Amino acid sequence: MYRYDAIDHALVTQRVAQFRDQTRRFLAGELSEEEFRHLRLRNGLYQQRFAPMLRISVPYGLLESAQLRKMAHVVRKYDKGYAHFTTRQNIQLNWPKLEQVPDLLAELAEVQLHGIQACGNDTRNITSDYLAGVAADEHIDPRPYCELLRQYVTLNPEFYWLPRKFKFGFTGAAVDRAATRTNDVAVHLVRRADGAIGYRFFVGGGLGRLPMLGQEMNAFVPESDLLRYTCAVLRTFNRFGRRDNIHKARIKIVLREWGIERFRAAIEEEYAKINASVEGDELLLLPEDVERIRAHFTTPGYKPQAEAGADVAAIAARDAGFAAWIKRNVRAHKVPGYRVVFVSLKAPDHVPGDCTAEQFEALADICDSYSFGELRSTYDQNLVLADVAERDLYEVWRRLDAVKLATPNIGLVTDIVSCPGLDFCSLANAGSIGVAQDIYRRFDTLDAQYEIGAIRITISGCMNGCGHHSVGHIGILGVDKHGEEWYQVTLGGSPGNDAAIGERIGRALARDEIADGVERLIRGYLELRCDEDETFIECYRRLGMAPFKARLYLNESEAVAA
Amino acid sequence: MTAILRAGEIVADDWTVVEDGRTELGAAGGKVIVTLARWREEREALVAAHAAVGVLVPNTADIEAVYPEISDRPLIALQFPAFADGRALSQAVVLRKRLRFAGELRAVGDIIRDLVFWLGRCGFDSIVPRKDQDLEGCRAALGELSVAYQASADGHTPVWVRRRSGVAALS
Numbered sequence: 141m142y143r144y145d146a147i148d149h150a151l152v153t154q155r156v157a158q159f160r161d162q163t164r165r166f167l168a169g170e171l172s173e174e175e176f177r178h179l180r181l182r183n184g185l186y187q188q189r190f191a192p193m194l195r196i197s198v199p200y201g202l203l204e205s206a207q208l209r210k211m212a213h214v215v216r217k218y219d220k221g222y223a224h225f226t227t228r229q230n231i232q233l234n235w236p237k238l239e240q241v242p243d244l245l246a247e248l249a250e251v252q253l254h255g256i257q258a259c260g261n262d263t264r265n266i267t268s269d270y271l272a273g274v275a276a277d278e279h280i281d282p283r284p285y286c287e288l289l290r291q292y293v294t295l296n297p298e299f300y301w302l303p304r305k306f307k308f309g310f311t312g313a314a315v316d317r318a319a320t321r322t323n324d325v326a327v328h329l330v331r332r333a334d335g336a337i338g339y340r341f342f343v344g345g346g347l348g349r350l351p352m353l354g355q356e357m358n359a360f361v362p363e364s365d366l367l368r369y370t371c372a373v374l375r376t377f378n379r380f381g382r383r384d385n386i387h388k389a390r391i392k393i394v395l396r397e398w399g400i401e402r403f404r405a406a407i408e409e410e411y412a413k414i415n416a417s418v419e420g421d422e423l424l425l426l427p428e429d430v431e432r433i434r435a436h437f438t439t440p441g442y443k444p445q446a447e448a449g450a451d452v453a454a455i456a457a458r459d460a461g462f463a464a465w466i467k468r469n470v471r472a473h474k475v476p477g478y479r480v481v482f483v484s485l486k487a488p489d490h491v492p493g494d495c496t497a498e499q500f501e502a503l504a505d506i507c508d509s510y511s512f513g514e515l516r517s518t519y520d521q522n523l524v525l526a527d528v529a530e531r532d533l534y535e536v537w538r539r540l541d542a543v544k545l546a547t548p549n550i551g552l553v554t555d556i557v558s559c560p561g562l563d564f565c566s567l568a569n570a571g572s573i574g575v576a577q578d579i580y581r582r583f584d585t586l587d588a589q590y591e592i593g594a595i596r597i598t599i600s601g602c603m604n605g606c607g608h609h610s611v612g613h614i615g616i617l618g619v620d621k622h623g624e625e626w627y628q629v630t631l632g633g634s635p636g637n638d639a640a641i642g643e644r645i646g647r648a649l650a651r652d653e654i655a656d657g658v659e660r661l662i663r664g665y666l667e668l669r670c671d672e673d674e675t676f677i678e679c680y681r682r683l684g685m686a687p688f689k690a691r692l693y694l695n696e697s698e699a700v701a702a
Numbered sequence: 703m704t705a706i707l708r709a710g711e712i713v714a715d716d717w718t719v720v721e722d723g724r725t726e727l728g729a730a731g732g733k734v735i736v737t738l739a740r741w742r743e744e745r746e747a748l749v750a751a752h753a754a755v756g757v758l759v760p761n762t763a764d765i766e767a768v769y770p771e772i773s774d775r776p777l778i779a780l781q782f783p784a785f786a787d788g789r790a791l792s793q794a795v796v797l798r799k800r801l802r803f804a805g806e807l808r809a810v811g812d813i814i815r816d817l818v819f820w821l822g823r824c825g826f827d828s829i830v831p832r833k834d835q836d837l838e839g840c841r842a843a844l845g846e847l848s849v850a851y852q853a854s855a856d857g858h859t860p861v862w863v864r865r866r867s868g869v870a871a872l873s
Contacts, residue, residue, distance in 0.1 A: 150849045291851040297823035298795050301788025378792045417800045422853040429862045
């Protein structure tokens with residue numbers, strides 16, 4: 141875990157004072173609504189339907205117990221006792237009072253949490269692999285690089301007023317667990333044949349309107365040039381990103397309008413100029429700079445005796461609940477005797493991603509006792525205890541289960557990703573939480589879920605796409621039609637190595653049709669699959685849209701319409 | 703005269719902005735700022751008639767391409783048509799860091815107090831706040847945050863460089 145030094149502390153503390161003064165001036169009428177809007181967004185404060193929403197950055201999804209305890213405290217003191225984990229590994233409070241936000245931020249700053257650049261037209265929190273440091277398929281731990289990049293883009297004055305939001309996704313593993321190519325920039329750490337570390341840069345991804353996957357811009361940027369190349373991309377965007385139309389302001393539109401060759405040439409030209417100037421010297425990372433940050437991300441003190449623990453299989457044979465949880469929520473760890481434990485935030489009748497004060501506290505205690513004090517957030521709105529000894533698994537399960545955090549559904553049909561939707565968000569056209577719960581109830585027996593197997597259902601309440609509907613195997617997009625909530629369904633999206641943007645299947649379904657429609661799609665898949673090992677997405681890719689369309693729409697003419 | 707910020711202090715502005723189309727160019731022998739278009743057309747006449755001529759460059763201009771025409775100017779002004787339009791911030795950094803422009807770099811347009819800190823960091827030493835802004839507040843805003851991670855164009859040493867010589871000594 142990265143530990144702040146005096147510089148980091150001073151920055152966050154001074155930032156709170158700056159925002160406190162801005163809030164005071166706004167409340168005193170010295171700042172207009174529009175001016176203050178830009179300022180509060182850059183501190184994570186968003187205006188929702190009923191109250192402000194405060195988004196708290198969780199850098200590359202890494203949390204520690206002191207932060208979890210502080211979250212428990214602030215959601216009780218400033219909110220309604222719960223918070224929400226987002227698809228970008230961040231945390232949102234739904235009900236803070238504007239005049240109390242400076243105090244809230246001051247409390248968060250005590251534990252290295254803040255809302256700096258959590259919203260607004262700036263560089264946002266960097267998302268990364270929730271298994272960083274523990275995955276067997278990892279070639280380079282991305283966390284030190286994420287932290288170096290975080291510092292470079294935090295309060296960077298040149299890139300503080302960009303045309304539109306700008307997101308980074310980072311991975312150093314073979315399996316992409318951070319939906320990296322859905323970001324404006326994806327960075328893949330690579331090791332060349334000669335052993336040199338570098339970055340494969342993708343640029344131009346983005347969900348929301350015109351969802352696109354990032355395109356490869358440079359196959360190997362040397363390790364020393366992370367900030368130089370990033371500067372080139374951001375400067376190109378700041379200069380050429382459209383400012384005449386907010387819906388066409390993301391960097392993906394520049395890529396689309398220019399084509400990849402011209403776009404790449406512009407970035408490479410700027411990169412070469414940076415390298416040739418004093419800026420290039422300042423932005424150059426030395427090996428010692430990387431090592432200094434890498435030293436923060438130490439390997440936990442794994443105990444060799446962890447191997448000689450309780451017999452997990454024997455306990456599982458006696459306890460079906462534990463067995464189901466082991467099967468679905470526990471994964472292999474690169475160190476023998478340890479496992480990765482997924483904490484499901486998708487309990488029945490629970491808002492996907494929500495976490496209560498009691499759950500924050502329980503998680504703080506559990507990770508202190510059983511996972512070296514750390515917790516990670518995932519882009520599908522669950523949590524991870526990355527380093528649990530096998531002999532502690534039963535106790536961890538018991539404690540998680542006691543606070544409804546052990547639903548054995550990771551990666552299954554009820555592990556639904558959903559934005560807050562119309563219940564909270566002022567951008568939303570339709571509700572998403574209610575739809576998630578309706579679909580959940582259709583499949584809430586474990587047997588049904590296991591039979592269906594791996595599937596990713598994602599729901600957004602509007603086309604801004606916070607629920608990542610474009611990259612769901614079944615994506616659901618809420619739309620407004622004459623004041624009514626309707627839902628468009630896309631199929632075949634995926635966020636990972638096989639990243640793809642889903643295809644729209646046909647007309648939207650009404651609120652009272654959507655859960656039935658999704659159920660028909662899934663029952664159709666069970667009939668269509670060639671065997672039990674073929675997943676929904678594999679089946680869709682083999683057969684295409686037509687057989688699914690025939691099942692979604694009962695009316696025959698709709699089903700055959702193009 | 704308008705009061706502005708220059709080098710961190712509130713001072714009376716000694717430059718006159720001359721809009722395109724105006725034939726009268728301010729006090730003869732005075733200091734004037736003209737648009738890039740006018741500078742290109744009337745360069746000799748402008749220089750002959752005034753003590754100093756500064757140039758206002760649109761924020762859509764390729765600053766590197768334009769620079770040979772204005773590199774000897776004592777003042778370059780960059781535009782902020784809206785305070786949240788940050789294009790001129792990149793122009794400023796390129797002017798200062800790459801092109802080594804050492805003259806007065808002025809920010810004009812929709813400049814509110816809460817933009818001032820960022821302008822200072824990008825190398826603007828001359829700032830003309832919007833008419834309704836509190837100048838003393840704008841001056842104070844220049845020092846709102848004393849620490850920074852990056853170099854940018856205001857003399858900060860990047861944090862990764864500072865840490866090379868012993869961790870986290872605050873300057």
